[in-house]
Amino acid sequence: MKNQIRSISSLAEAAEKFGKGLEITKFKPVGATEIRQAGIAFIEMKERIKRLVETRTQMLAGVSHDLRTPLTRMKLILSMLPDKEKKEALEQEVEEMHKMIDGYLNFTQLEVTQSFSEPTQEIFLRKFIDDIALKTANFSNVKINVNITENLTIKIRPEYFTRAIQNLVDNAARYAKYILIRAQKEENRFTHIFIDDDGVGIPEEKFDEVFQPFFRIDESRNSETGGSGLGLTIARDIIHKHGGEIKLSKSHLGGLRVTLTIPF
Numbered sequence: 001m002k003n004q005i006r007s008i009s010s011l012a013e014a015a016e017k018f019g020k021g022l023e024i025t026k027f028k029p030v031g032a033t034e035i036r037q038a039g040i041a042f043i044e045m046k047e048r049i050k051r052l053v054e055t056r057t058q059m060l061a062g063v064s065h066d067l068r069t070p071l072t073r074m075k076l077i078l079s080m081l082p083d084k085e086k087k088e089a090l091e092q093e094v095e096e097m098h099k100m101i102d103g104y105l106n107f108t109q110l111e112v113t114q115s116f117s118e119p120t121q122e123i124f125l126r127k128f129i130d131d132i133a134l135k136t137a138n139f140s141n142v143k144i145n146v147n148i149t150e151n152l153t154i155k156i157r158p159e160y161f162t163r164a165i166q167n168l169v170d171n172a173a174r175y176a177k178y179i180l181i182r183a184q185k186e187e188n189r190f191t192h193i194f195i196d197d198d199g200v201g202i203p204e205e206k207f208d209e210v211f212q213p214f215f216r217i218d219e220s221r222n223s224e225t226g227g228s229g230l231g232l233t234i235a236r237d238i239i240h241k242h243g244g245e246i247k248l249s250k251s252h253l254g255g256l257r258v259t260l261t262i263p264f
Contacts, residue, residue: 007031011039018046019243067101118157125152125191129181132165142173148183154191154262156242164238167231168195168258175199176255191262199255207248211236 007030014027024046029039074094081087126148133144172179176199183193202210202217209215214229239246244262251257 004031004035007035007039011035011042014039015042016243068098071097071101118160120155120157122153122155123158124150125154125183125193126150128154128158128162129165129183129193132162132169133179133181136166136169136173140173142176142179144169144173144179144181146181148181152183152185152191156262160238161242164235164260165193167235171231172197172199172256172258178253180253189263193260193262195258195260196251196253197255198251198253201250201255202248204250210248 010027010030014024017024027039027043029036029043031039071094075091078087078091078094081090126146129146129148133146136142137144169179169181172195176197178198180196181194182196183191185191206217210217211232213233216229236246239260239262242262244260247259247261249257249259
């Protein structure tokens with residue numbers, strides 16, 4: 001009985017690691033026939049999912065790369081147009097398309113290069129967030145306050161996780177004048193990160209929709225502020241690959257609160 005429980009626990013641990021995007025190196029199907037069959041089915045499923053992800057991301061990367069060539073030609077043609085007013089309007093449209101394609105490329109490159117390759121590291125969260133906040137503050141007029149204890153640590157894929165936090169902070173900085181970032185541990189099992197801002201916020205009925213690729217609440221506002229419509233999509237994907245969750249709610253500052261829950 002103990003051996004069967006150990007086999008089931010081993011399978012459960014492997015499934016949990018795969019769900020968090022961690023590499024599984026020591027799992028081997030053992031135990032009773034039914035448990036071994038379940039283990040073999042898990043390994044086959046894991047390989048199919050990895051192949052599917054790799055195929056999808058490589059296809060998107062190829063399509064996005066191919067779209068850049070005609071856009072470059074369009075920019076060259078536009079530069080020779082005599083009508084300044086029409087020229088500026090068309091150039092703005094082409095620039096928006098470039099941003100969307102760049103967003104796609106960044107997303108697919110992130111998937112291909114880091115989904116199963118970047119190792120996790122234990123880092124000091126305060127310094128990690130401070131670096132991102134400083135970078136954002138240098139390129140915007142927003143004030144960012146980081147309220148995290150110096151000794152709080154978290155296990156993440158640093159490059160991957162930086163992209164997620166940077167996207168969320170940049171999104172807040174587009175519409176806010178003040179951002180507050182806090183974090184806390186819960187029973188040494190979860191780390192909660194809260195990003196609050198005093199911006200215009202997001203209607204509650206749109207909380208799920210904003211994670212869809214290229215979804216924009218206000219088309220004109222997002223164009224003016226330079227959003228590609230992929231920032232929240234990429235952030236959620238990265239958080240999920242860490243086995244975590246991301247939720248939106250109304251902030252006490254009047255704008256949006258983003259809550260990240262990371263199980264490390």
